[in-house]
Amino acid sequence: MRPTTVTDEQIQQAGIQLQALGRTITGHSLRNLLGAGSPSRLLEVWESLGGAAGAKSTPPAPASWPAEVQDQAEKTQQQVCELLAKGYGAVYQACEQEVARRHADIERQLRAQLQDVEDSAAALERDNEALQSERDDLERELAGLRDEFSQAAGRHEQTEADLTAARVDASQLQHTVEALHAQLGAARQQLEDLPALQAQLQTAERARQAAEQSLAGMASELAILRDQRHEERQRTAQLQEQLTERDQRLEQANTARETAARELALAQAELTRAGQAAAEAAARQDKLEAELAGQRAAALDNQAERGRLQGALEAAQTRLQTLQAAQPPAEAEKTRQTAAAGPQAATAAAKPPRSRAKPSK
Structure with missing residues (x-):
């Protein structure tokens, strides 16, 4: 104890x-x-x-004390008690005053501390409101980035669809060029006896070669566009990863506002570059589609020219058959021999019968 x-x-x-x-x-x-x-x-x-x-009560006095001593002892004891009472009263009053003074000092300190706490709470409330507003701004910017990412993904899908259509058009154009090549070969065999159409045939051949060169250029452009699309997919995947990381960092926005703002600026720049790359790809795609349209128009023009040449050949053959039917057998044999000798001789031999055929009509 x-x-x-x-x-x-x-x-x-x-x-x-x-x-x-x-x-x-x-x-x-x-x-x-x-x-x-x-x-x-x-x-x-x-x-x-x-x-x-x-x-x-006072302690009993010894029986042997004289009366005067006892009276003096009682008086002394009473005086001592009075002095002690006065001394203790003064001490008690001084203690009470000291306690009141200390109580007032402590109260002032507590009030000052309470005011500081209230000021700190108000400042923290303002900081909390600012952080909440900044968090809302970050969430809105993140939603905008997600919308732009969705739009970029849609543009990538549209670009892929356009590339597929361009490949189909290129394949069709290749088949058309091959068919035109075969038709030109057949026309070349049929028009070997018509030197006047040789120049047109050479023009058609040059057009075919130009179409093949354009087709090769388009194939190279398609390969470049395919590579760019692959790069855009990689950048899109990187942007998706950055968006995922930004979602995680957004939860720490209250303690890392400046870092989140810098990363958001980097993401916006990356997204802007991706949008520019997509715009450039779209422009190149539009250019490629324009070139494909030009090649289709050229192929149609070549097909029309081939039809015109074919019609001219058939008209010449019909006219030759008509002239042979209108001539006597001897002159017809001579005309066939002349046509076999050369196109110029056939042309010279075919002119007189045309003048003689008029009176028969």
Whole structure:
């Protein structure tokens, strides 16, 4: 057990002092005056010692003292009690004043601290509102980035569809050129006896060669466009990864606002570059489609020219057959021999029968 820090005599003297000050004796008043001990024990000891009666009673004087000495002792004891009461009252008042002063100082400090806490809470509230507003702005920007990403994905799909259509058109154009080549070969065999159409045939051949060269250029352009589309897919995948990382960093926006803003600016620049690349790809695709349209028009013109040449050949053959039918057998044989000898001789031999055929009509 802990040793008793307050003796019974100290408790009794404290009770006497409180009685002298006119205060009620309680365990807490004894505890405040002594500065130690349990209030219940202090009050129990005070009551066991006789309380107020014991405090007011004076010790019996020895029977051997003279009456004068006893009177003087009583007076001295009374004066001592009065002095003790005055001294304890002054000490108690000084203690109360010191406690009040300290209480006022502590109250002022607490009020100042409370004001600081309220100011800090207001500042934190303002910072929280600013962070919330910035978080809302980041979420709106992120939603815009997602919309732009969706639009870019749609443009990529449209570009892929256009590339597929361009491949189909190129394949059709290749088949058309091959068919035109075969038709030109057949026309060349049929028109070997017509030197006048040789120049047109050479023009058609040059057109075919130009179409083949254009087709080769388009194939190279398609390969370049395919590579660019692959690069755009890679950039799109990178942008998707950046968007995913940005979603994760958005949860830490309250503590990393500046970093999120810089990364968002980088993502916007990357998205702008991707949009520019997509626009350039679209422009090259439009150019390629224009070239394909030109090649289709050239192929149609070549087909029309071939039809015109075929019609001229059939008309010449019909005219030759008509002339042979209108001539006598001997002249017809001569005309066939002349036509076999050369186109110029056939032309010269075919002119007189035309003039002689008029009177027969």
